[in-house]
Amino acid sequence: MSPFNHEWCTYYLNSGVQQPLDPQSVFYFDCAHIDCTELQKHRFWHKVAAWVSIFSYTFISLRWLHPHRENIKARFSTLDGIDLRWLQSAAWSLLTLTVIAIFADLSREFGLRHTIRGGHLQALGPFISIFLFAKYGIYQKKVYSDADIAREEGCEDNSSQDVLKPNSQTNVNHVRANQTDKKKYQTSSLTESCASILWQQLQDVMQQEQPYLEPGLKISSLATRLNVSVNHLSETINGYAKLSFYDYINALRIEEASRLLLSHLESHLSVTDIGYQAGFNSSSTFYTHFKKSTGCTPRQYREQHGATTGSADS
Numbered sequence: 397m398s399p400f401n402h403e404w405c406t407y408y409l410n411s412g413v414q415q416p417l418d419p420q421s422v423f424y425f426d427c428a429h430i431d432c433t434e435l436q437k438h439r440f441w442h443k444v445a446a447w448v449s450i451f452s453y454t455f456i457s458l459r460w461l462h463p464h465r466e467n468i469k470a471r472f473s474t475l476d477g478i479d480l481r482w483l484q485s486a487a488w489s490l491l492t493l494t495v496i497a498i499f500a501d502l503s504r505e506f507g508l509r510h511t512i513r514g515g516h517l518q519a520l521g522p523f524i525s526i527f528l529f530a531k532y533g534i535y536q537k538k539v540y541s542d543a544d545i546a547r548e549e550g551c552e553d554n555s556s557q558d559v560l561k562p563n564s565q566t567n568v569n570h571v572r573a574n575q576t577d578k579k580k581y582q583t584s585s586l587t588e589s590c591a592s593i594l595w596q597q598l599q600d601v602m603q604q605e606q607p608y609l610e611p612g613l614k615i616s617s618l619a620t621r622l623n624v625s626v627n628h629l630s631e632t633i634n635g636y637a638k639l640s641f642y643d644y645i646n647a648l649r650i651e652e653a654s655r656l657l658l659s660h661l662e663s664h665l666s667v668t669d670i671g672y673q674a675g676f677n678s679s680s681t682f683y684t685h686f687k688k689s690t691g692c693t694p695r696q697y698r699e700q701h702g703a704t705t706g707s708a709d710s
Contacts, residue, residue, distance in 0.1 A: 446518070447498055454491045458484065468539060469642035470630050473613040474677055478539045482532040486525045493521040586628045594629065595636045597622055608648040611677035615641045649675040650689045653682065657698045667694040 461484050468478055497514030504513075586594075601621060607613055619629045630641060637644045653674035656662045662670065671682030671694070686694050 443501070443514075447494060450490060450494045450518075450521075454487050454494075457487045461487075466640070469640040470634075471615050471626070471641065473608070473615075473642055473645035473675075474611060474681070475642065476678060476681065477536075480536075482528055486528040489524045489528075490521040493517045493524075586631050590628075591632045591635060594622065594624060594632045598629070598632065602648060606652075608645045609652065609673075609675040611672075611675055613645060613675070645675075646685050647689070650685055653686060653694065654690070654697065657694060658701050667698065670694065 461480060465475075465479055468475060472478065494517075496512075497517040500512040500517065501514035598618075601618075602608065605621075607618060607621070615629060616626055619626045622629065633639065633641055633644050637647075639647065653670055653676075656665070656670045656673060657667070662673075665673065668679045668682075671679055671686075674682070676682035676685070683693060686697070690697055692700065
């Protein structure tokens with residue numbers, strides 16, 4: 397069956413959405429009495445171009461969102477409000493509706509009778525996107541504040557002057573030998589010995605000051621405490637912990653939460669309260685990370701290890 401038959405023409409040219417049905421209109425085409433073959437072809441390829449355009453822009457958007465998420469994981473310990481998940485949802489919604497619209501149009505052409513029209517679905521996609529932009533885009537907070545940018549740029553300007561010397565709390569003789577691939581630092585101004593010292597200093601700060609208990613901890617503020625550049629600190633964490641800053645900090649929070657759940661001194665606290673006390677800024681994030689790390693929920697972990705609670709979980 398030819399894709400440019402009379403039914404296809406009538407559907408695309410005389411659709412209530414795309415062309416008026418009034419015979420007196422200058423846009424009306426009576427394909428039952430005149431040859432609309434060329435017009436049908438142009439309308440069909442216009443439709444194909446629209447599909448290709450939507451697929452292209454959607455895939456590009458999703459591809460750009462992936463490195464964004466990786467980048468913020470290297471800079472932030474909390475992703476709530478900055479991961480642009482709503483933008484990802486808008487892209488997937490538009491893509492899904494377009495796929496259904498293509499199937500609806502082609503299936504109708506090849507004889508499947510139904511009332512679903514691709515034009516209606518494609519009109520719904522932008523509506524959903526506009527709704528999401530109106531609801532979330534207007535109130536989207538800055539991912540990087542001006543203070544963070546200025547602080548990070550200041551650290552990077554002085555990165556060549558970073559000198560990592562053991563402080564009074566770091567014994568160089570006990571600095572762990574670098575087990576990471578030597579090639580990792582060949583393209584960086586951070587040397588293997590400096591990375592080793594920085595890693596030990598980071599462990600000291602984590603044990604003594606416990607900055608991971610701060611819900612909004614950023615790598616820029618931690619780099620300021622250690623007097624090193626953000627990139628050097630990020631490279632060190634990636635090299636030694638084999639984790640992003642985000643995963644590294646939340647792993648420490650899970651360790652703290654596990655300790656608190658088994659502590660009889662904290663038995664009066666609910667599971668949710670312990671999550672907040674361990675540095676998480678939402679119960680959902682705490683539950684997600686805890687179950688991923690331990691294989692069970694915080695409540696199950698507490699019950700399985702015999703800790704008694706003084707109040708119900710909230």
